[in-house]
Amino acid sequence: MDITHCPECSTAFKVSPEQLALASGWVRCGRCGAVFEAQHHFSAPMPSQPPPAPAPEPEPEPEPLQDGWDHEASWITSLDEPKPAGQAAIAQTSPPPQPTRSQITWLIACGVMLLLFAWQVIVSQRHLLAAEEPSLKPWLEVLCAPLACEVEWPQEPHSIQIENTSFNEDPEGGYALQIRLRNTQHHPVATPYLELSLIDLQDQVVVRRVFSVQEMGLPESLAALRDARATIHFDLDAKVSDHVSGFHALIFYP
The missing domain is CATH 2.60.40 (Immunoglobulin-like)
Structure with missing residues (x-):
């Protein structure tokens, strides 16, 4: 089992080869949440030491190297993080928001107002439109029917x-x-x-x-x-x- 250190908060973790294989060597710090590649932050192997000389009194229990030896590494699960080979990330998409009734009513009102404005512009320019394009005259007469207006030659x-x-x-x-x-x-x-x-x-x-x-x-x-x-x-x-x-x-x- 190897020891890796968080590059952000220097917390040490024990990681096994099986754990490294799960996320291609990427881990998340259980203390600060930083994500890093464990293999780039392994501790150097400790040199072998000769056995200590016997002492008349028992030695006290050794302290942990750093706070965090007992923490297990938390593995990357975000879709944006690297995934193990052969595993596809399933994107969780939320459905688009549906327009409310007031929004639909407002859109319909805007559409009706635009149509009325276009109708007024066409009716006001009916003589010129008919002069420039005579084929439009029957349609212009239909648009003029509600106002009982006529389509004539423009007076200029x-x-x-x-x-x-x-x-x-x-x-x-x-x-x-x-x-x-x-x-x-x-x-x-x-x-x-x-x-x-x-x-x-x-x-x-x-x-x-x-x-x-x-x-x-x-x-x-x-x-x-x-x-x-x-x-x-x-x-x-x-x-x-x-x-x-x-x-x-x-x-x-x-």
């Missing part, structure tokens, strides 16, 4: 420019206004209305008139990056036409 007056206009007397009688509009966006937009103001020499409005999309003969939408031309014929009273010297054209959405 800043995206439409008046390229040129002309106002002249029509040879067949009355007056003719020619106008060319251009859509500068990469998606279709709603065709705007036209407000025509006829002015006199003092730049005062003599007469003002609004022309709808149908009166201008234009489609309900202007194609992306395309022009649209319209010619409008109308009559003026002779008393009014005598004062007309110019005009202003303005596009808008009613």
